[in-house]
Amino acid sequence: MKLHVDWTACDGRGVCTELLEEMLVEDDWGFPVARDGQRSPAVPPPLEGAAKQAVDRCPMLALKLIAR
């Protein structure tokens, strides 16, 4: 599973960077950046639960889990 951000919806308030700090950091403006530098970073199995929670809590419905 990979994490996908719909940048047209994301408002950069950083709910996901708090819930998924193992994978995401905030950039200069508060928008999430993958620590591994990937466009759609792969979610390691131990973090799948946290990733699902971040997706559910994203206020803009901008965060998605994708298969590819």
Place this chain on the structure above:
Amino acid sequence: MTSVAEAAVGRVERRLLDGELGLDAHLARHGRLPLLDGSQIIGMARDSGLTGRGGAGFPVWRKLSAVAEAGDGSAVVVANGAEGEPASGKDRALLAYQPNLVLDGLQLVAAATKARAAHLYAPKAALAPLRALLEARRVAGLDRMSVTLQAAPDAFVSGEESAVVSALNGRGAVPADKRIRVIQAGVGGSPTLVQNVETLAHLALIARYGAGWFLSAGTADEPGTFLATISGAVRRPGVVEAGYGVPLGELIAAVGGATMRLQAVLIGGYHGGWVPADPALPVSRQALEPYGASPGAGVLVALPAGACGLGETARIAGYLADQVAGQCGPCINGLPRMAATLADLAARRPRAGLAAEAERLARLVSGRGACHHPDGTARLVLSAMRMFQADVAAHLNGRCLATEGYR
């Protein structure tokens, strides 16, 4: 027919832009399209190795078969002539001089995908003369599928494929998130094929003269000709056609040669990369890759020795930052910051870490937008930092190699 052995590989030659104007001349020269079924059209697109001429260079047959399969009779096809890139003029030239090839190609992809609708999307000025032509073609019984014309707004991102779809859906011509691709759900929710107008024109010639003929130009890996728009320090800026792999010097010669000694050439347009002005450098994906460049949509800008590459790049980066379609945070914030950083470097307002900051911002915005606008802008900036390395060092010391005549 020319055999492969004696073919004009990588030479300036006219295929698309050859011939007289007008529908009669078109029919006299090329005749009507042969009747081909969907699998024949997809097969010849595959055998010819035709790739998209709108910038990304994706194999046409793959998109055709994906849309044909997903569409199942409901697909929509779009000829993309938006050409938002300011340094490009080839699509406008094609629509002005050989629009019948584009319209033939649009009919071919409509047949190949069993489409229910076909659109031509281009700037308003390019569309006006096409209304009468479409009527003439209808009277002549050339078009099985009627074609709707849609005006493209004058903006850099208006030709990005999801922006094209958005415009056809009656919304603004701004890009959309790519989680669902337009080949799955585009215009009216239907699987949609967006193809550059030049790509379609090539397909119209392939349908008549065959994949083998197409393969007789270009290189083995990158067959066919492409339209190049050449500007900057050249005598007759304009559009020329050549096979992929054409030496850079031959392309420049085809527009009358350079007006001054050149130091570098921007290839691939504002989202492209700087390469040295080496006349022997082949213009192909393969040969340009080491420079982080590619032929893209065939846009070349020649930079004279007396101009500052950093200044020119800063000017383009400023333009691209202004063209951000205000949607994606990293792009909205990152591109203006990147352009401002480059402007400081170009204007010799040095501060600690200035060069590293430009590169950091380029890497930070890459891949973080709904469209490739941040990626393309970052590519340009990173290529300038490499190509004009000596200028960067000089500017950080308050000097300019180009304008102060150190070169």
